Amino acid sequence: MTPESANPRPLRIALVNPPLSAKEQAGSFANVANVMPPLGIGYIAAVLLRAGFDATIIDCRPRGIAVPDLIASLAADRPDIIGFTATVLEVARANEISRALKERLPETLLVLGGPHVTTLPEETLARGAFDLAVIGEGEQTMLEIAVAVRERRLDPTSIPGVAYRRDGHIVLTPPRPYIQDLDAMPFPARHLYPPLAEYRPIPASYRRLPLGHVMTSRGCPFQCIFCDRKVFGNHVRMRSPANVVDEIQELVEVHGAREVKFFDDTFTLDNDRIAELCAELGRRGLRIPWSCLTRANLVTAPLLMTMKQAGCWQVAFGLESGDPEMLKRMKKGITVEQGRAAVLAAHAAGLNVRAYFVLGMPGETLASIRRTVEFAKSLPIDALTFYVLTLYPGNELYAQAKREGRILHEDYTQFNPIPDVREGRLAYLPEGITEPEFKHAIARAHRDFYLRPGYIARQLLAVRGPGDLVRYWRGFLAIIGM
Ligand code: B12
Numbered sequence: 001m002t003p004e005s006a007n008p009r010p011l012r013i014a015l016v017n018p019p020l021s022a023k024e025q026a027g028s029f030a031n032v033a034n035v036m037p038p039l040g041i042g043y044i045a046a047v048l049l050r051a052g053f054d055a056t057i058i059d060c061r062p063r064g065i066a067v068p069d070l071i072a073s074l075a076a077d078r079p080d081i082i083g084f085t086a087t088v089l090e091v092a093r094a095n096e097i098s099r100a101l102k103e104r105l106p107e108t109l110l111v112l113g114g115p116h117v118t119t120l121p122e123e124t125l126a127r128g129a130f131d132l133a134v135i136g137e138g139e140q141t142m143l144e145i146a147v148a149v150r151e152r153r154l155d156p157t158s159i160p161g162v163a164y165r166r167d168g169h170i171v172l173t174p175p176r177p178y179i180q181d182l183d184a185m186p187f188p189a190r191h192l193y194p195p196l197a198e199y200r201p202i203p204a205s206y207r208r209l210p211l212g213h214v215m216t217s218r219g220c221p222f223q224c225i226f227c228d229r230k231v232f233g234n235h236v237r238m239r240s241p242a243n244v245v246d247e248i249q250e251l252v253e254v255h256g257a258r259e260v261k262f263f264d265d266t267f268t269l270d271n272d273r274i275a276e277l278c279a280e281l282g283r284r285g286l287r288i289p290w291s292c293l294t295r296a297n298l299v300t301a302p303l304l305m306t307m308k309q310a311g312c313w314q315v316a317f318g319l320e321s322g323d324p325e326m327l328k329r330m331k332k333g334i335t336v337e338q339g340r341a342a343v344l345a346a347h348a349a350g351l352n353v354r355a356y357f358v359l360g361m362p363g364e365t366l367a368s369i370r371r372t373v374e375f376a377k378s379l380p381i382d383a384l385t386f387y388v389l390t391l392y393p394g395n396e397l398y399a400q401a402k403r404e405g406r407i408l409h410e411d412y413t414q415f416n417p418i419p420d421v422r423e424g425r426l427a428y429l430p431e432g433i434t435e436p437e438f439k440h441a442i443a444r445a446h447r448d449f450y451l452r453p454g455y456i457a458r459q460l461l462a463v464r465g466p467g468d469l470v471r472y473w474r475g476f477l478a479i480i481g482m
Contacts, residue, residue, distance in 0.1 A: 010054040011150045014079040015041035018090045018097060019060040019067055024413065025089065027420035028443070028482045029385075032474050034202040035061045036213055039263075040114060040138065041085050042188025047139040050186050053146050057192040062199050067097060075104040081149060083142065084130075085114040088392055088415045095128025102129035109149055113138040116412075118230045119394035121163035122170040132156060133163040136231055137218070139185065141176050178235055182218060183243040187250060196255045203471035204354065204383035205261065207289045207313055207464075212257030216244045216277070220265040222295070223331040224320075226358050227265075228392045236269060241277040245284055252288060262292040269295075271303050278310030289313045291354075296342035297334045304349035314382075315346045316354035322375025323368040326361050340379060347380040352462075355381045358417075359442060360389035362401075364430040366441060373445045377452065382459065383475075386445045387417040388438075391428050401428055421482055443482035450479045 022033035038059060045055040056079075060070055074082060082101065086094040098110050113134035117124045121133045134141045141161045148154040156164040161176025179185065190196070196210035205211075219236040220229055251257040268274050281287075291314035292307075304315070319339040321327050327334065346353045355376065359369055376384055391398035393412065401407050407427055414425045421439040429438055449455070463469055 010052065011081070011146060012054045012077075012079040013045075013048055013056070013081040013083065013146060014074060014077065015045055015055060015057050015083045015085070016070070016074075017041060017057075017059040017061060017085055018094050019065055019070060020090050020093070021064075023420065025416075025418075027416055027418045027424050028422070029202075029418055029478050030420075031481075032203050032478050033200070034205070035200045036211075037188070037190065037193045037196070037199060038085055039188050039213070039215060041083065042190060042193065043185065044083065044113070044138050044142050045189040045192050046186035047143050048146055049189055051143055051146070053150075055189065055192065057189065059193055062194045067093070071097060071100050071104065074101060078105060079108060081109045081111060081146060083111040083113060083134075086112065086116050087114060088116045088390075088412050091116040091124060092127075092412050095124070095130070098128040098130045109145070109154070111142070111145065113142070115228055115231050116393075117163075119228060119392060121172060123393075125163055125165060125170045131164065135161050135163060135172070136176055136233075137161075137179055139179065178219070178233065178237065180237060182237050182239045187247045190251070190255050196251075196257055201261070203475050205291065205314070205316075206259050208258040210255070210257050211259045211261055212248075212251035212255060213261040213263050214244065214247055214251070215263055216267065217264045217269065221269070222266065222333050224318075224333075225329075225331050225395075225397050226320075226361070226389055228395060229265075230394075232265075236266075238270065238273060241273060241280045244277055245280045245286065248281070248286060248288075249284065252286065257288070259288055260290040262290065264293065266298060267292040267294040268298045268303060271298070271300065275303060275306050278306050278312075281310050287311055291315065291352075293318070295334065296339045299342050299345065301345045301349065304346050304351060308349045308351055312351060314352040314354055316356065317342055317346075319343070319355045319376075320358050321361075321368070322357075322372040323364075326364060326368055326372070329361050329363055330358065336375065340375075343379045343381060352382045353380060355379075355384040357384065357386045357445075358389050359386050359445065360426075360428070360430055360433075360438065362397075362430055364389075364433070366433060366437065369441050369445065373448050376449055381449075382462075384449060385418070386442055388419055388426065388442060389428065390415050390417045406431075446479050446482060450476070 017038040022030040026033035045057055048055040084094045110130045111132045112130040117133045118135050125133050144159050156162050160174050163170055163172045201211045217238040218232040221234050248260055290311050293316040296317050320332050324336055343353050391401055415427055421443045
């Protein structure tokens with residue numbers, strides 16, 4: 001493509017992660033809310049910069065930029081294109097902001113991308129003033145939009161992977177094929193975020209700050225019905241270990257990261273690739289602590305040992321339930337025994353273990369919740385979260401619950417897997433459990449796990465300094481405040 005330098009005034013594109021307070025994001029766990037850089041718009045900015053466009057990122061989270069200030073600053077800056085990212089929690093706010101911006105900046109093209117609009121393009125576009133929605137992976141689509149705007153020939157019909165308004169209807173163009181060669185992509189434009197040190201990841205998930213996070217693959221081949229896989233689909237694409245370590249090196253040397261977290265859906269899907277990644281970290285002399293999320297059926301004792309030797313200190317497993325029937329209904333593809341074996345193997349390898357559970361599946365009872373809590377307590381887990389099943393609007397489970405008249409409200413700001421158990425309003429409840437009962441069960445599950453004297457003693461023995469104590473204290477306050 002033509003370099004932008006040939007153009008007198010580069011097209012200016014602002015990419016925005018909209019405001020969301022700690023309470024809105026993390027409900028009862030507001031004081032330990034996870035604030036991390038939004039990689040999606042970082043990738044898009046990088047692709048735009050590489051093509052010569054002038055891209056900026058406004059991440060409202062770390063500095064708490066409020067809606068009126070965001071609108072005022074965008075109205076003053078007058079970018080040619082403004083792109084927003086949004087999950088289900090932020091989509092109503094993004095739409096509200098889009099309406100205000102449309103009034104103030106009628107000439108500016110307003111674009112929305114991210115998981116929510118990918119799942120539900122028609123409804124989302126109809127509710128706000130965005131001109132275009134980008135469905136799925138956004139790098140190439142946004143680039144084509146920017147080129148077309150620069151050349152004053154924007155015709156959405158010719159761009160795959162978008163939704164737009166035509167004659168009062170929302171029209172979708174054919175889907176955009178997935179990016180196959182992830183190594184060919186630039187790294188997220190991290191220099192456009194606020195400094196890494198301003199972000200605040202959840203306490204029990206890091207040892208040293210600043211923490212940088214990385215995605216080494218896209219797509220997940222599994223079928224868990226509580227998860228939204230619409231953006232990257234079931235088709236997995238992986239980056240080479242060398243390319244991943246190049247990004248880690250940049251994170252450390254340029255952005256000052258002292259620790260790294262791999263946020264892939266299934267980090268250890270290919271054990272050989274992870275062993276090679278560990279070897280590459282060693283070859284480059286990168287001895288920094290790191291952590292990852294993965295599945296219980298995708299780790300072996302030798303791999304966990306290799307990871308530990310390469311700097312891994314924590315592994316997080318989606319164990320989801322201690323009740324076999326719930327696991328089956330979730331289509332998780334693991335058994336309770338596999339979950340137990342993975343935790344024990346990771347613990348034996350000297351790793352800190354984090355676990356995620358999902359409570360509230362159709363068919364869940366107070367008894368099955370107890371089974372899950374007892375299962376968690378029987379294992380050497382260092383930190384866990386009991387999430388509430390969130391039926392993402394647009395997915396199969398949501399459609400089914402809606403047909404059965406079981407969606408309690410459609411205020412998406414409350415569709416939160418980490419609800420406020422005092423003031424939050426749950427959108428779905430399993431049959432036979434009332435809202436107060438379920439909220440009480442969630443709070444009690446966390447308290448039963450964390451407030452055990454044996455557990456507290458074990459964690460205190462592992463304390464490595466005042467930083468750990470402060471982090472544990474914040475976590476403790478969140479638990480007793482539930
Ligand atoms: C890391 C992560 C987090 C981190 C960091 C979030 C952040 N600041 O980015 C933390 C833990 C803080 C987090 C929080 C939440 N998360 Co989260 N998170 C993820 C995870 C695992 C990776 C996100 C990521 O970086 N992906 C890589 C980038 C490249 O992908 P992307 O962001 O989707 O962007 C691509 C496209 O969506 C699109 N795109 C995105 N934005 C834009 C904007 C424009 C203008 C354009 C053109 C295109 C575009 O192009 C991008 C590049 O291809 C995803 C699952 C996944 N595999 O993606 C879940 C996921 C995004 N999270 C999800 C949810 C529900 C949440 C929470 C609500 C849960 C909670 N209460 O904690 C909050 C939301 C509030 C928030 N944003 O903080 C859901 C969203 C489902 C939905 N329909 O909304 C996902 C999909 C998990 C799942 N499978 O169900 N999350």
